[in-house]
Amino acid sequence: MTQKETITENKQEDELRIGAFICECGINIAGTVDCHAVADYISTMPHVTTAVVNKYTCSDAGQAEIKKAIKDMNLNRVLVASCTPKTHEPIFRACVEEAGLNPYLFEFVNIREHCSWIHMWEKEDATNKAKELVRMGVARAALLEPLESSEVPVTDAALVIGAGVTGMQAAMDIADMGHKVYLVEQGPSIGGKMAQLDKTFPTNDCSICILGPKMVEVARNKNIEIMSYSEIVDVDGYVGNFKVNVKHKPRYLDIDECTGCGLCTEKCPVEVPYTEFNEGIGTRKAIYTPFPQAVPLRALVDKSICIDCGACIKACERGAIDMDQKETFSELDVGVIVVTAGFDVYNPEPNNEFGFGLYDNVITTMEFERLINASGPTMGKVVRPSDVKPPKRIGFVQCVGSRDKNSNIYCSSFCCMASLKNAQLLKEKYPETEVYIMYMDMRTPFRMYEEFYNRARDMGVRFIRGRPAEVTENDDHNIIARIEDTLTNEIVNLELDLMVLSVGAVAPESTETVRQILKVSKAADGFMMEAHPKLKPVDTTLDGIFIGGMTQGPKDIPYSISQGSACAARATRFLAQGKALTEGITAKVDDDICVGCGVCVPMCPFQALSVEDNKLNIITALCKGCGTCMAACPTGALQQSHFKNEQLLAQVKNVFAYGEV
Amino acid sequence: MANVGDMVVGYATDENVRSRGASGGLVTAVLAAALEKGLVENVVVMKHINEFEAVPIITDNVEEVLASTGSLHSVPVNLAKYAVGRKVAMPAKPCDVQAVIEQGKREMIDLDNTYIVGLNCGGSMHPITTKKMLVEMYDIDPEDVIGEEIEKGKLIFKTKNGEEKAIAIDELEEAGFGRRESCRFCTLKIPVNADLACGNWGVIGDMAGNATFCQVMNEKGAKLLENAIEAGRIEVQPASDKAIAIRDKVNSVMEDLGSYLEKEIFPEIPDEERMQYYMDQMENCIDCGACKEVCPVCACGEDSKCTMFHSLVDNYKMSMYHLVRFMHLSDSCIACGQCSDVCPSDIPITLLQSRFSIPSQRRRNYQPGMNLDTPPFFEVMLK
Amino acid sequence: MMTDKEWTPKIVAFCCNWCSYGGADTAGMGRFQQPASTRVIRVMCSGRIDPLHVFNAFLEGADAVLVTGCHIGDCHYVNGNEKTEVRYQFLEEMLQQLGLEPDRLHLNWISASEGERFANFIKDVTAKVKELGPSPLKPAGVK
Numbered sequence A: 001m002t003q004k005e006t007i008t009e010n011k012q013e014d015e016l017r018i019g020a021f022i023c024e025c026g027i028n029i030a031g032t033v034d035c036h037a038v039a040d041y042i043s044t045m046p047h048v049t050t051a052v053v054n055k056y057t058c059s060d061a062g063q064a065e066i067k068k069a070i071k072d073m074n075l076n077r078v079l080v081a082s083c084t085p086k087t088h089e090p091i092f093r094a095c096v097e098e099a100g101l102n103p104y105l106f107e108f109v110n111i112r113e114h115c116s117w118i119h120m121w122e123k124e125d126a127t128n129k130a131k132e133l134v135r136m137g138v139a140r141a142a143l144l145e146p147l148e149s150s151e152v153p154v155t156d157a158a159l160v161i162g163a164g165v166t167g168m169q170a171a172m173d174i175a176d177m178g179h180k181v182y183l184v185e186q187g188p189s190i191g192g193k194m195a196q197l198d199k200t201f202p203t204n205d206c207s208i209c210i211l212g213p214k215m216v217e218v219a220r221n222k223n224i225e226i227m228s229y230s231e232i233v234d235v236d237g238y239v240g241n242f243k244v245n246v247k248h249k250p251r252y253l254d255i256d257e258c259t260g261c262g263l264c265t266e267k268c269p270v271e272v273p274y275t276e277f278n279e280g281i282g283t284r285k286a287i288y289t290p291f292p293q294a295v296p297l298r299a300l301v302d303k304s305i306c307i308d309c310g311a312c313i314k315a316c317e318r319g320a321i322d323m324d325q326k327e328t329f330s331e332l333d334v335g336v337i338v339v340t341a342g343f344d345v346y347n348p349e350p351n352n353e354f355g356f357g358l359y360d361n362v363i364t365t366m367e368f369e370r371l372i373n374a375s376g377p378t379m380g381k382v383v384r385p386s387d388v389k390p391p392k393r394i395g396f397v398q399c400v401g402s403r404d405k406n407s408n409i410y411c412s413s414f415c416c417m418a419s420l421k422n423a424q425l426l427k428e429k430y431p432e433t434e435v436y437i438m439y440m441d442m443r444t445p446f447r448m449y450e451e452f453y454n455r456a457r458d459m460g461v462r463f464i465r466g467r468p469a470e471v472t473e474n475d476d477h478n479i480i481a482r483i484e485d486t487l488t489n490e491i492v493n494l495e496l497d498l499m500v501l502s503v504g505a506v507a508p509e510s511t512e513t514v515r516q517i518l519k520v521s522k523a524a525d526g527f528m529m530e531a532h533p534k535l536k537p538v539d540t541t542l543d544g545i546f547i548g549g550m551t552q553g554p555k556d557i558p559y560s561i562s563q564g565s566a567c568a569a570r571a572t573r574f575l576a577q578g579k580a581l582t583e584g585i586t587a588k589v590d591d592d593i594c595v596g597c598g599v600c601v602p603m604c605p606f607q608a609l610s611v612e613d614n615k616l617n618i619i620t621a622l623c624k625g626c627g628t629c630m631a632a633c634p635t636g637a638l639q640q641s642h643f644k645n646e647q648l649l650a651q652v653k654n655v656f657a658y659g660e661v
Numbered sequence B: 001m002a003n004v005g006d007m008v009v010g011y012a013t014d015e016n017v018r019s020r021g022a023s024g025g026l027v028t029a030v031l032a033a034a035l036e037k038g039l040v041e042n043v044v045v046m047k048h049i050n051e052f053e054a055v056p057i058i059t060d061n062v063e064e065v066l067a068s069t070g071s072l073h074s075v076p077v078n079l080a081k082y083a084v085g086r087k088v089a090m091p092a093k094p095c096d097v098q099a100v101i102e103q104g105k106r107e108m109i110d111l112d113n114t115y116i117v118g119l120n121c122g123g124s125m126h127p128i129t130t131k132k133m134l135v136e137m138y139d140i141d142p143e144d145v146i147g148e149e150i151e152k153g154k155l156i157f158k159t160k161n162g163e164e165k166a167i168a169i170d171e172l173e174e175a176g177f178g179r180r181e182s183c184r185f186c187t188l189k190i191p192v193n194a195d196l197a198c199g200n201w202g203v204i205g206d207m208a209g210n211a212t213f214c215q216v217m218n219e220k221g222a223k224l225l226e227n228a229i230e231a232g233r234i235e236v237q238p239a240s241d242k243a244i245a246i247r248d249k250v251n252s253v254m255e256d257l258g259s260y261l262e263k264e265i266f267p268e269i270p271d272e273e274r275m276q277y278y279m280d281q282m283e284n285c286i287d288c289g290a291c292k293e294v295c296p297v298c299a300c301g302e303d304s305k306c307t308m309f310h311s312l313v314d315n316y317k318m319s320m321y322h323l324v325r326f327m328h329l330s331d332s333c334i335a336c337g338q339c340s341d342v343c344p345s346d347i348p349i350t351l352l353q354s355r356f357s358i359p360s361q362r363r364r365n366y367q368p369g370m371n372l373d374t375p376p377f378f379e380v381m382l383k
Numbered sequence C: 001m002m003t004d005k006e007w008t009p010k011i012v013a014f015c016c017n018w019c020s021y022g023g024a025d026t027a028g029m030g031r032f033q034q035p036a037s038t039r040v041i042r043v044m045c046s047g048r049i050d051p052l053h054v055f056n057a058f059l060e061g062a063d064a065v066l067v068t069g070c071h072i073g074d075c076h077y078v079n080g081n082e083k084t085e086v087r088y089q090f091l092e093e094m095l096q097q098l099g100l101e102p103d104r105l106h107l108n109w110i111s112a113s114e115g116e117r118f119a120n121f122i123k124d125v126t127a128k129v130k131e132l133g134p135s136p137l138k139p140a141g142v143k
């Protein structure tokens, strides 16, 4: 321990007493950076009362040492040089606060992510850099000022965006804990992709049979207000006080009057050869209910094909139809937001992968789910598109749009299991059918999944390790897949009646819009990014906004539901406490310097600023502390607490030094 | 009735004002009428100290306004400060107008309450240079001068004993006298940014020399002119096509000259020499802050970002103060030249600033001080 | 002593808390090795980065300055980075006119997931600045 001075009796309030704690992080830092050399160097800086090396500063022992030093040595500034503030700043702020220090008198220096881990083979350079980084931190610490973060009341309501199985779970859990939930779904019914599936692995129970009751339960829950066929237009505010603008798209009927009886659909003369729910297989009318188990079970009009004949208006006994309906908007006040906006399946059509889009008898798994579904367009009879005949030889191609440099490098995780499921269903229904799975690796982690794979093998599903290098079609519209079986090193020309592409998941356009409205980060794979890959899997970096299910990346139903519940638990913390802390890091103006020029006013994206009587007025509750306004202020009157020009320039100046480090 | 876009030739009905006026005394008469009829509460005019110097004063006395006739080719001034919190009318050269508008953008003054009678300007001269020039080029004792005039590219001085002496401006400028440097490369000669644009260009025939050409630029200008007509202070007639053509012609000649001189005044400095050039130029700065103090577009008070983080202890290779100012003014500098005028170390600060601001403004097709449409700083502009 | 070692430039990188600082973190987590040239200064949003800070970094001795933030559309404060972009254009023009080599000032949008991109950026800039040598604004004797 390098301790320069002992405690002086008559300590002055203003006298700076900085304690520096250098973390070895096991060997994560100490393996590269000579932490003791850093501590020695820093202990020679003015105002540094103590500079200590810890094995793990964030451990109980490390934190206890900080607290003890604050008390014993009357430290009034604490600096920790360790990992990233993004995960550990709250921990140390709380630690110093417990010892009686204002949490904003804590300074964090990152010598792990920004130093030891990126200069692993240059120990000397890394040590010198660490010294400089800590020197910058000490200079900044000396200028830190205590700040108060204020408590704001939290509106006791949650917004859940997207009502797939994840969103439904989140909504129900929050509602069951006694809080109001607005469940906003862009489609005409809740349920998401799961409602479209036939059976679900690994138990092969009927998807809608287990989901349907859940959907009804959601609808019946007094605390949940479903807003179907609606979208988020704008979100304003901050944790505890979000203002949400929701657009309700016109269904062209009064949803309170419609009972979903279907009389209108019967009478509608327009029938078009596609349905969203059935993945384009089959037909639907211009006025329709999405599917028999839809919630809410209400009709809607597809205006793009409606011929305004009025047949439905006559048919409807309750006079529900209103062809002049316009979109409407609602303003919601909520305290927290959960995003569960799901996924899209990968579209192989643009590049005609494996002949998709060229040959009728190449389809996707999602289409197959509808084909084999008893309530699907063929009543569960598996037929092939070209001649509507039952296929005798069916092959599944794995990893389409996944694990592929040309599309997405990530594994979509559910598709191996989904194909095993569909292969089993085929074998159960049509035992004589030849079923092939063409794969790179079969991935079956988690309970009962490997057993599920073994079961498929036992049922006679044939596995070929390799994927078609060439796909052609013969005169009978059969598909010829040319594959190298990499286990036997043989080239196989597989003739199939139907080939099913096991497509992966991608982040859809509709969620990208939501992501941008909310300003949630995007991960490299295009899905929304969590605050921490391990420790905060459903949090975002934004207070009060959570993500779960497919929105956060590909996963299956059990995992999605777990995340839905996790989101609910994380979000409800705020609702249950009824209060949240706002950032102390806000804009402050020095009235003596401000000339009231108003340059800063249009800078603020949150309308926190206005000029009155030649002076700037700041509504602190609206300020989110971005700092954009101060960069514009020509007088320097406007400053951001904790990121004041003096503080930032002290860091800049201490990057440099005269002589050796 | 006066309408926006009208071009008239007019003069003061008061013979005394007309004859003493720079051209037709119209400007003085318009200002006096604005005060008399309560359009404004105060008027800013130039109070002569001598033939070469004048100071702006603010007055609510019509007599004082009437006494202020005549153009002084002295330096530009920061007129906006007289308009703070007041309803005023003021005469102003194009660069003065730009500065006033920039201050309006910064909410320092309310442009709705500020009436600006613009004066055409072919350039102004620094009083000290002028006196020296009189001695060296004209062989006239500055004390004897009673009048000056610019005609056909020549600068004419009249003396007590009725003599007149004319020398071509080119010749004077070649000898290092004549107009201030920033006036030479200025291309805004007619104050189209003012409420009225007045001058003697385009005054022809028997009117030449005793009438003022006046263009109504906006509603406020129309009000000013109408008010003076109603008050019986001025008489106007529509300008003839020929008059308008002549005014345009002279203006475009002057603009071309300005553009030509700009190339001369700002020779290209090769990339690798520029840094040294700026360092050399700023080497003698004594940090007096006079350039900041005098700047008519900057609204900052005594403390501002440029001074706050500038410390002599730093011993930087370049002045933090000047770098911050260059940036701060790069979109709003109007190159009026006042900072160069006041620099005790003779640093050509306007020229240095212009090397940054002129290209930045041109690239964005933006000229500061022309209207309120574009917000003030680079931070807010564009997009 | 580092006297016999190759000269390493000093680069000051301003990073926004939500994206580029996270990118630098992710580079660390992924162990993407980089030259030890860069010192990161964290601000909440790239919109906080004032030309003042950039000038000061150069005058203090920075061989290059990096202005970084979230990708356009991703700023956590709606559009702070769009304002950064406008300011940056002025700054870039000014420093170029001042005679500073263009490679000494960079603007880059880096998301929190783009660790490798961050590392490559540092590598690139460091290599370029190494070629240029110390900044002409660096005060004598400063390392």
Ligand SMILES: Cc1cc2nc3c(=O)[nH]c(=O)nc-3n(C[C@H](O)[C@H](O)[C@H](O)COP(=O)(O)OP(=O)(O)OC[C@H]3O[C@@H](n4cnc5c(N)ncnc54)[C@H](O)[C@@H]3O)c2cc1C
Residues within 6 Å of the ligand: A161, A162, A163, A164, A165, A166, A167, A184, A185, A186, A187, A190, A191, A192, A193, A194, A197, A199, A200, A201, A202, A230, A231, A232, A340, A341, A342, A343, A344, A345, A365, A366, A369, A414, A418, A421, A510, A511, A514, A548, A549, A550, A551, A555, A556, A557, A558, A560
């Ligand atoms: C072919 C196939 C077979 C599968 N089989 C199985 C299986 O057998 N077992 C299993 O466990 N998993 C299976 N899965 C995975 C399963 O489908 C997902 O895990 C699950 O659907 C994820 O649910 P979610 O709620 O996160 O997303 P989704 O089901 O996609 O729900 C998201 C909801 O959000 C809505 N939404 C989107 N954007 C917005 C917006 N901007 N505003 C409002 N609402 C919006 C959507 O309309 C949708 O209703 C399969 C997947 C596929 C593709």
Ligand SMILES: Cc1cc2nc3c(=O)[nH]c(=O)nc-3n(C[C@H](O)[C@H](O)[C@H](O)COP(=O)(O)OP(=O)(O)OC[C@H]3O[C@@H](n4cnc5c(N)ncnc54)[C@H](O)[C@@H]3O)c2cc1C
Residues within 6 Å of the ligand: B020, B021, B022, B023, B024, B025, B026, B027, B028, B029, B031, B044, B045, B046, B047, B068, B069, B070, B071, B072, B073, B074, B075, B076, B091, B092, B093, B119, B120, B121, B122, B123, B124, B125, B150, B198, B199, B200, B201, B212, B213
């Ligand atoms: C420096 C200068 C250069 C000029 N160059 C040209 C030119 O090239 N071509 C052209 O057509 N016209 C030029 N003019 C305008 C012209 O001289 C007359 O001012 C104009 O025609 C109005 O005449 P008037 O008789 O109506 O003005 P007057 O009734 O004489 O009133 C003149 C008013 O201008 C004010 N004034 C005098 N000097 C200044 C000054 N330096 N700054 C601000 N206000 C001042 C006086 O206070 C007075 O209120 C110039 C004016 C100035 C001041």
Ligand code: SF4
Residues within 6 Å of the ligand: A586, A587, A603, A604, A605, A606, A607, A608, A609, A622, A623, A624, A625, A626, A627, A628, A629, A630, A640, C077
């Ligand atoms: S820091 Fe300034 S611009 Fe940013 S939110 Fe606060 S007041 Fe608005």
Ligand code: SF4
Residues within 6 Å of the ligand: A589, A593, A594, A595, A596, A597, A598, A599, A600, A601, A611, A615, A616, A632, A633, A634, A635, A636, A637, A638
């Ligand atoms: S920009 Fe600065 S001086 Fe101008 S009003 Fe805002 S705080 Fe005041």
Ligand code: FES
Residues within 6 Å of the ligand: C016, C017, C018, C019, C020, C044, C045, C046, C047, C068, C069, C070, C074, C075, C076, C077, C079, C080, C081
């Ligand atoms: S938060 Fe990253 S640029 Fe604004």
